[in-house]
Amino acid sequence: MSLKNDIAAFLAKEFPQTKVTLEEVGPMSAIVRHKIGVEELRPGGAVSGPVMMAVADVALYVAILGEIGLEALTVTTNLSMNFLRKPSADADIIGECRLLKLGKRLAVGEVTIYSEGMIEPVAHAVGTYSIPPRVAEE
């Protein structure tokens, strides 16, 4: 199995409710997708904020898993979102994560969030995950 498949299977087990799916995982990076349908839209056609927060959270999580291996105990400690533009009601949401730091105890990354096909981002996030101590390390 590839790393991508391993992480996708792990994600499905750890976050069974999530609709976020893994597109790519690379060095210090990941790309995820959230299909947009009626359930993700508010009246008027706006993609709801929690959908974009879920994209940011999962994108960070899988980028970290790609570096440290499948580690369920890793938890979000901080997530800061800026909502920039109204997303399209007709396009999936894509999150592109780049890790800024991967330390022994903390990982920090940014996620740029797009409506698929739009050039300008609809949101931007920065998040911190706490990584549990490994045996015989700290």
Added chain:
Amino acid sequence: MSLKNDIAAFLAKEFPQTKVTLEEVGPMSAIVRHKIGVEELRPGGAVSGPVMMAVADVALYVAILGEIGLEALTVTTNLSMNFLRKPSADADIIGECRLLKLGKRLAVGEVTIYSEGMIEPVAHAVGTYSIPPRVAEE
């Protein structure tokens, strides 16, 4: 109808998917609740992050509505969350919002998030909403 009932009805119309319900709205403040069931839990019993983000977002929104009236065009521009402790799997999530500023163009508030019955907060959020220009005002 009371202000609380008006806002609850508006919330149901504007955020039809949300499970967040209004408990109280007061001067520059609001309290909301999110029932926790199987759908809100990850394996191991953790309340998922997007649930707590939704609580923060709605708590801010209704506190602002309580001050400016029912205004659908108000949108979140920034939401920063700190996750502090593992929430209880058996208790509802309660969000208590206090507005720090209510300007003509921006409102800023903080939300302290609890598992009902716990003394220490499980998360804390600060958010900014952009308020649309009113006719003949700016």
Added chain:
Amino acid sequence: MSLKNDIAAFLAKEFPQTKVTLEEVGPMSAIVRHKIGVEELRPGGAVSGPVMMAVADVALYVAILGEIGLEALTVTTNLSMNFLRKPSADADIIGECRLLKLGKRLAVGEVTIYSEGMIEPVAHAVGTYSIPPRVAEE
């Protein structure tokens, strides 16, 4: 010597450039002051942003020191500021910190920042400090 005096002396040694002084340290809390003079003002009389950031950073630091003891290796990992109102040019800046979490590895707190004598805050901050592992602990 009192705890307050110990921390004030430690602060003077560790942050020799800072103009922030300690007013009070209490359980999970601290109050600090920054005198405002010509050096802290921009043309037009606005207190500069970095002055308020320094107040937030030091208020968090001393509140943590009050709980864990004098520990130079504690470092800021995240600081998020919201600037709410124009501070007075004629009043000192006061920062009131309340810790939201004091864990073994991370401490999180909020700081409400006032121009002395004003009722409404001029800024609000939330910050995270990383606490180094203690010997034989982790």
Added chain:
Amino acid sequence: MSLKNDIAAFLAKEFPQTKVTLEEVGPMSAIVRHKIGVEELRPGGAVSGPVMMAVADVALYVAILGEIGLEALTVTTNLSMNFLRKPSADADIIGECRLLKLGKRLAVGEVTIYSEGMIEPVAHAVGTYSIPPRVAEE
């Protein structure tokens, strides 16, 4: 005079205390520098946090000025910093800003902060500036 020189002159007038200097201003972007000397260092050789916050704040400000023209009333509303690594005591601090959004009322950008000569960033910031209404616009 070039745009760069105009902005540098404006910066010196509006922020007379700042040691941050303009390196480049480009489309939706700017690069700034802060010389590091004894005054910027804490005992042990760490560059102080407020120095890096000033770099982030000024980098955002000049990137916005490069787009909207010299506008003194633009003010920071939010600044969120992540401190990633210990900066070098012997190198200047460089801030590279990229604007994520330039709206009529709000501009949002990110700033990646380096010790000159290091490949990995020492800090990362995201900030929001409020842009005043222009005559006959809103």
